[in-house]
Amino acid sequence: MPDLASPAPSADAPPVVGYRHLPTLLPLAITVLALFFVNRTLNVQEEATLTRQFQAHAARLHDRLRERISTYDEILRGAAGFFAASQSVSRAEWRDYVTALALDEGYVGIQGLGFSQRIQPAELETHVRGVREEGFPEYDVTPPGSRPVYSAIVYLEPFYGRNLRAFGFDMYSEPVRRAAMDRATATADIAYSGKVRLVQETDSDVQPGVLAYLPVYRGGRKPSTDPLRQANVVGWVYAPFRLKDLITAVLQTELNVAQVQLYDLGPDGGGRPELLFDSLSNSDAPVTPATATRLVHERRMTLHGREWLLRYRALDEFTALNRHDTRWLIMTGVGLIGILLCVLSWVWINTRERARRMADELTTALAEGEERFRLMVASLQDYAVLMLDEQGIVMTWNAGAQRIYGWRTEEITGRHFSCFYPEEAVRAAAPAQALATALVNGQYSEDGWRMRKDGSRFRASVLITAMRDGNGRVKGFTKVTRDITSRHEQEERLRLAATVFRSTQEGVAITDSGGHVLAVNPAFERITEYTEDEVRGQNLRLLASGRHDRSYFHTMWRDLLSRGHWQAEIWNRRKGGEVYPGWLTVSAVHNDAGETTSYVGVFTDITRIQHAETQLEHLAHHDALTDLPNRLLLHSRLEHTLERAHRGQTTCAVLFLDLDRFKAVNDQLGHQAGDELLKAASRRLRLHLRENDTVARLGGDEFVIVLEDLASSEGAAVVARAIIERMQRTFHLPGGHEAHVGCSVGISLFPDDGHDADTLIQHADTALYKAKEAGRGTYRFYSTRPE
Helix, strand or coil: CCCCCCCCCCCCCCCCHHHHCCCHHHHHHHHHHHHHHHHHHHHHHHHHHHHHHHHHHHHHHHHHHHHHHHHHHHHHHHHHHHHHHHCCCCCHHHHHHHHHHHHHHHHECCCCCEEEECCCCCHHHHHHHHHHCCCCCCCCCCCCCCCCCEEEEEEECCCCHHHHHHHHEHHHHHHHHHHHHHHHEEEECCCCCCCCCCCCCCCCEEEEEEEEEEEEEEHHCHHHHHHHHHHEEEEEEEEEEEEHHHHHHHHHHHHEEEEEEEEEEEEEEECCCCEEEEEECCCCCCCCCHHHCEEEEEEEECCCCEEEEEEECCCHHHHHHCCCCCCCHHHHHHHHHHHHHHHHHHHHHHHHHHHHHHHHHHHHHHHHHHHHHHHHHHHCEEEEEEEEECCCCEEEHHHHHHHHHHHCCCHHCEEEHHHHCCHHHHHHHHHHHHHHHHHHHHHEEEEEEECCCCCCEEEEEEEEEEEECCCCCCCEEEEEEEEEEEHHHHHHHHHHHHHHHHHCCHHHEEEEEECEEEEEEEEHHHHCCCCCCHCCCEEEHHHCCCCHHHHHHHHHHHHHHHHHHEEEEEEEEEECCCCEEEEEEEEEEEECCCCCCEEEEEEEHHHHHHHHHHHHHHHEEEECCCEEHHHHHHHHHHHHHHHEEEEEEEEEEEEEEEEEEEEHHHHHHHHHHHHHHHHHHHHHHHHHHHCCCCEEEECEEEEEEEEEECCCHHHHHHHHHHHHHHHCCCECCCHEECCCCEEEEEEECCCCCCHHHHHHHHHHCCCCCCCCCCCCEEEEECCCCCC
16 A cells, blocks of 8 residues: 555556566466366266266166076976976976965065966867866856967965966967967966056056966977977966066166167067057056256176167256255365455565565464474374375375285385276276265265285275365375175174064064064064064063963073973963963073073974874874774774774674765766765765764775674674665765765674674675675675685
């Protein structure tokens, strides 16, 4: 500012002050240019980053969908292997096999797993009759009509809901499905169909569908030539998919940030694209231009000779989540730096000497600070600290980095830091993406896998920071890495233990040392009907059934305190009052000092096991068709009857009978009618027998009756005549049929004709043949004397 006391300058004097301060305008001009170029550079970098991020995001979605399709392929191959490993697969075996896969729980989108049988025209009637005899009287192959070859969906699990609509459907009658089935047969491999409407669809929520087929060949082996494959194919295992359910289940919330369109390009990708799925539309209508964006990524997927095209288009949500707008912050920083330069220029011009001294002091302080920082970094042993240049080349690192990575300083200096990444991460451009993120955001952090010099992997926590000078220019990067392998393994073990605790089918309860509940799993809630909130803090004696005395629990606590574990069968009571059996195992948990801190109880509900044992016991001793005692139970009861008759000096009789003209009924009306006749005959036999008498079926149309406590042989004759009379009455069978049969009876007596079960049954059988020789419809006693 000019001195007011000095004389005014003349008009001709030059503007010394103005020219002297002109250099301060130079930083201002540079700042304006820097703001222009920084803004332009940031725009380019931001668009490039978004493009890379979306391409990587689309690749992850694509890989996730491919992995799920591969999983379904393995399920198909497993199902075909199940057929190949068996002579035949029953409906119950197929249901048990598919139930074990738990398709409803882990594979949303697949509608089921089924088997379609190939049928020649001459076999059609036999096939339909056989399925109806299994208990499906309304079964038929649809659609009706005459065709050179038929197929029919005979197995499809889960067999309820929508899937019932597909039972008996001839997929070979529809061109799209037939093309896929023929391609699968010819290649002996999986084949996917084009777009179809699944027969499971109803009038609501209709979705495009596809089907995957894998042929099953006679004998379980793949023929080597196409003619042999066509001649030996017996059917196809297949899986139907509703594409909207499938892709929504696989990608889930990812569809909120990206539009996914799926097109079928046909076999070998040579067909006209056909839209299968659009995440922004419930119809086949094209996407409106309003949803279009320049972030679009297309990838193809090959499905065993069929091509799919997937188009991924970023939505506004993706841009909002991934855009880190630091432009104004950086530009403000550049502007402030420019203003600072102008001020510094002013100070430099006016106080040059003082600025020089200040510069010397700052230089000294900076050097001292760098030395202190270098010594501090060098002393860190648990952290790897690296200095990278702008390209990611290692310039220097500390002793901790040498210990963690295994490289010596002279070996690693000058190498790119991507050598620390696994090969798959390098192929995915992870190192470049990390530097780009640090460049845009200032920092980049992650937990991931890294490589040592010897090729071993370790889990690392990584922080990369961009180093900039006063003008915002990148001068390099600092990279700090810590080995967290032990922590990662511990977290994985805890996660696995938690998963087992939640998913096991046995009830698990954890209590403190006093027996008060700390936690229970979902299986415990299902078995006991108590929720975790209801039992937390309670003593498990609330489950007591009252069936065990004090000595039972005294033994339990004695074993727990002495041996640390106990197991036994126990009766408990559910919340609803039902008493049920179970198997309980209790283990004590000790701390490092050997003190008991808690108990873990694992409980299995064995109600079904006991019921199954009872059912098996019944099936082992009774005929499956008539529920009469079988040969095994007959012998047991007859032996007991003979023992009682021997002790009481009484008479008993064995009646051996079979049905006359039964074979004619079986041949004329079919095996199902024959089975109904046998059941009706068994009911008639049981109607007029005493409670202590036994009637058993030996097989076919042969029955044996044991009569106890007879006064004379005439009592057996009376029963035989009554049975013959009842069997000659008309039998009314399902379907409006009538059957007219009779029976012949052979009789042996104890003790006259034998003293053991086998002899009496054999002699009764001999007497039966005498009755048949006498003209059927009569009875004969066994006689050791020739007649």
